[in-house]
Amino acid sequence: MVRPGGRSARVQESVHAAVRDLIAESGRDALTVPQVAARAGVTPSTIYRRWGDLQELLSDVAVERLRPEAPPEDHGSLAADLAAWTELFLDEMASPAGRAYIRDALLGDPDGSNAGQCSAYAADQVEVVLARAVARGEAAPPAETVMDRVVAPIMYRILFRPEGLDAAYARRLAAEVLA
Amino acid sequence: MVRPGGRSARVQESVHAAVRDLIAESGRDALTVPQVAARAGVTPSTIYRRWGDLQELLSDVAVERLRPEAPPEDHGSLAADLAAWTELFLDEMASPAGRAYIRDALLGDPDGSNAGQCSAYAADQVEVVLARAVARGEAAPPAETVMDRVVAPIMYRILFRPEGLDAAYARRLAAEVLA
Numbered sequence: 001m002v003r004p005g006g007r008s009a010r011v012q013e014s015v016h017a018a019v020r021d022l023i024a025e026s027g028r029d030a031l032t033v034p035q036v037a038a039r040a041g042v043t044p045s046t047i048y049r050r051w052g053d054l055q056e057l058l059s060d061v062a063v064e065r066l067r068p069e070a071p072p073e074d075h076g077s078l079a080a081d082l083a084a085w086t087e088l089f090l091d092e093m094a095s096p097a098g099r100a101y102i103r104d105a106l107l108g109d110p111d112g113s114n115a116g117q118c119s120a121y122a123a124d125q126v127e128v129v130l131a132r133a134v135a136r137g138e139a140a141p142p143a144e145t146v147m148d149r150v151v152a153p154i155m156y157r158i159l160f161r162p163e164g165l166d167a168a169y170a171r172r173l174a175a176e177v178l179a
Numbered sequence: 180m181v182r183p184g185g186r187s188a189r190v191q192e193s194v195h196a197a198v199r200d201l202i203a204e205s206g207r208d209a210l211t212v213p214q215v216a217a218r219a220g221v222t223p224s225t226i227y228r229r230w231g232d233l234q235e236l237l238s239d240v241a242v243e244r245l246r247p248e249a250p251p252e253d254h255g256s257l258a259a260d261l262a263a264w265t266e267l268f269l270d271e272m273a274s275p276a277g278r279a280y281i282r283d284a285l286l287g288d289p290d291g292s293n294a295g296q297c298s299a300y301a302a303d304q305v306e307v308v309l310a311r312a313v314a315r316g317e318a319a320p321p322a323e324t325v326m327d328r329v330v331a332p333i334m335y336r337i338l339f340r341p342e343g344l345d346a347a348y349a350r351r352l353a354a355e356v357l358a
Binding site: 106123147155157159160 | 282285286291294298326327332334335336338339340341352
């Protein structure tokens with residue numbers, strides 16, 4: 001019994017791991033497809049066939065790195081949960097690694113599906129926070145409002161207007177959407 | 180009397196025009212630096228020296244295309260001015276050309292200065308709308324609040340979450356930031 005996609009998933013995992021290791025060792029500017037292929041133990045044509053080019057491969061790796069590792073923490077109230085999640089989200093996204101992943105995710109993404117996946121990760125986390133509030137009997141704004149008022153300003157400023165992105169800003173956005 | 184930067188400005192203008200013409204004629208995928216140089220009547224090394232590579236040149240051209248052509252129209256009240264400006268901004272940015280310029284501006288922009296310029300264009304327009312309201316004696320929110328509540332959601336959704344970007348959405352953002 002071979003799981004469908006088993007080989008494909010193993011190729012993806014080894015190629016992604018090769019990209020991460022090579023970037024950690026010598027930075028992204030030196031990265032080439034033949035180098036990634038050699039490290040991953042596949043042929044360059046396997047990579048070109050599956051990812052098109054290096055930029056699309058970097059975009060896939062970036063999206064994988066932007067996947068949240070755990071659901072938002074439960075601090076007992078919507079205000080506390082949203083403030084804590086927003087602060088963590090800003091911290092991760094505005095870090096040098098976060099900024100590089102966001103750029104990579106956008107750049108090698110001709111059809112927008114990787115950018116959409118990044119946004120879906122954030123929306124899923126927001127929905128967990130809001131559903132928990134509703135289960136407690138708290139009033140909660142729609143998830144799309146939180147995307148507009150909390151996630152969008154953080155992502156916009158990271159890309160276009162990078163001053164003043166600190167924890168106080170994150171907490172203010174979280175407080176204002178609930179006001 | 181030769182204006183300082185006169186030759187430099189002429190080179191920039193002819194190279195930008197060559198890029199715009201060649202993209203209009205045969206699309207951006209076929210574009211190469213030698214082709215742009217030939218059309219602009221400069222050497223390829225002039226382009227490489229000044230712009231580094233094609234992506235940085237495309238980013239500069241995109242920022243130039245994203246520069247607003249006129250101040251926001253005066254409709255007699257802050258609510259009407261902001262609604263009209265937001266609707267126009269969404270319309271321009273979410274158009275196929277606008278999306279392509281935003282992507283180009285971000286991609287060939289290693290130091291973030293072109294993205295910052297795009298954001299400054301929007302902030303300048305917002306400030307004109309708000310200053311006009313203050314001159315009329317109307318109460319107006321801070322410009323950074325309008326950036327967070329109106330400009331940021333539009334730009335975030337264009338890049339990451341492109342559904343539902345219509346005039347009604349623009350008007351709703353404009354109305355809510357004034358509520």
